[in-house]
Amino acid sequence: MPKQLHNRYQKTFAVAPMMGWTSRHCRYFHRQISRHALLYTEMVTTGAILYGEHRRFLQYDDSEHPIALQIGGGNPNELEKAVTIADAYGYDEINLNVGCPSDRVQQGNIGAVLMAEPKRVAQCYRAMRNAANPRTKISVKNRLSIDNLPEHSVFDFVETVANAGCRTFIIHARKAFLQGLDAKANRDVPPLNYELVYQVKQRFPELEIIINGGIKTLDEAKRHYHHVDGVMVGREAYQNPWLLAGVDELLGYDSRPLSRQQIIRNMVPYIEREIDKGNHLKQIARHWMGLFHGQRGTRAFKQHLNDHMNNRNDTAVIEEALAKLADVSSN
Numbered sequence: 595m596p597k598q599l600h601n602r603y604q605k606t607f608a609v610a611p612m613m614g615w616t617s618r619h620c621r622y623f624h625r626q627i628s629r630h631a632l633l634y635t636e637m638v639t640t641g642a643i644l645y646g647e648h649r650r651f652l653q654y655d656d657s658e659h660p661i662a663l664q665i666g667g668g669n670p671n672e673l674e675k676a677v678t679i680a681d682a683y684g685y686d687e688i689n690l691n692v693g694c695p696s697d698r699v700q701q702g703n704i705g706a707v708l709m710a711e712p713k714r715v716a717q718c719y720r721a722m723r724n725a726a727n728p729r730t731k732i733s734v735k736n737r738l739s740i741d742n743l744p745e746h747s748v749f750d751f752v753e754t755v756a757n758a759g760c761r762t763f764i765i766h767a768r769k770a771f772l773q774g775l776d777a778k779a780n781r782d783v784p785p786l787n788y789e790l791v792y793q794v795k796q797r798f799p800e801l802e803i804i805i806n807g808g809i810k811t812l813d814e815a816k817r818h819y820h821h822v823d824g825v826m827v828g829r830e831a832y833q834n835p836w837l838l839a840g841v842d843e844l845l846g847y848d849s850r851p852l853s854r855q856q857i858i859r860n861m862v863p864y865i866e867r868e869i870d871k872g873n874h875l876k877q878i879a880r881h882w883m884g885l886f887h888g889q890r891g892t893r894a895f896k897q898h899l900n901d902h903m904n905n906r907n908d909t910a911v912i913e914e915a916l917a918k919l920a921d922v923s924s925n
């Protein structure tokens with residue numbers, strides 16, 4: 595399996611793990627726009643891998659490389675077993691979620707609650723590292739802190755987990771409040787503190803530090819590259835996926851971006867294969883809603899998809915929707 599190649603500037607641009615959004619169909623779509631962005635899966639819990647039908651959660655298309663699997667878990671034994679299974683799928687990176695504040699995740703003692711237990715996270719890291727092939731990167735995605743812990747406790751957290759061998763941290767540059775704020779509010783309310791993430795990189799220059807939170811443009815990404823090793827972009831990449839069209843060039847690769855229409859048309863053979871396997875156009879096309887963001891005709895395009903993709907599992911709907919776009923643009 596191909597592992598992630600280094601780019602000219604040795605920087606990373608990652609699309610964040612997002613439950614309900616970064617499904618394999620979404621990632622396949624994003625990969626048509628950028629060849630080199632690192633794509634994260636949705637979080638998959640150790641329970642789903644160990645006790646579910648793991649192929650359903652772990653399969654992906656070979657073209658999705660470079661790809662990182664995010665795992666939710668807090669028990670080193672379970673993580674070791676889950677990573678043993680998951681690593682056989684050939685992911686470039688396997689990441690531990692130490693940032694999600696949702697109630698459901700907290701009840702499972704996974705996600706951001708683990709920020710209060712850096713030693714446990716270090717054990718989790720060791721278990722994951724032991725289980726994986728040495729070529730698979732193992733990383734941690736964390737917050738600055740949670741609840742009453744001061745933000746600068748991120749230094750102790752990173753140091754403890756790095757002492758277990760972890761070399762890559764994706765840091766969502768805000769704390770999380772586990773009581774009183776839901777997961778959605780926790781992505782906006784506590785203020786971002788990019789400076790503190792830069793200081794983590796200064797204090798631990800040998801570590802790979804990827805910054806996350808509130809990044810909306812490639813110019814912002816470029817500015818962060820002066821301070822850290824990479825950026826991770828979540829909502830903006832999903833809601834405005836055309837942002838990804840500039841990523842390969844940003845990373846120093848030759849790039850010949852296709853048109854938005856061409857990207858959609860290139861997906862037709864994939865969609866036909868998926869329909870043959872019993873899947874549905876709407877599971878794939880629902881991720882395209884932001885592609886023509888800001889362009890004339892985007893409403894007519896989305897309207898046509900929304901009106902037809904639920905009851906017609908047929909790729910003809912795609913050309914019809916693209917034609918709506920052309921109609922409006924030529925008026």
Ligand SMILES: Cc1cc2nc3c(=O)[nH]c(=O)nc-3n(C[C@H](O)[C@H](O)[C@H](O)COP(=O)(O)O)c2cc1C
Nearest residue numbers: 610611612613636637691766807808809827828829
């Ligand atoms: C719909 C949605 C689902 C998310 N699911 C996850 C998840 O499964 N694991 C995780 O670590 N973060 C998750 N996040 C958080 C993002 O990965 C990211 O850290 C956060 O949105 C901040 O980045 P942004 O400001 O660029 O969106 C999710 C965010 C959204 C919007």
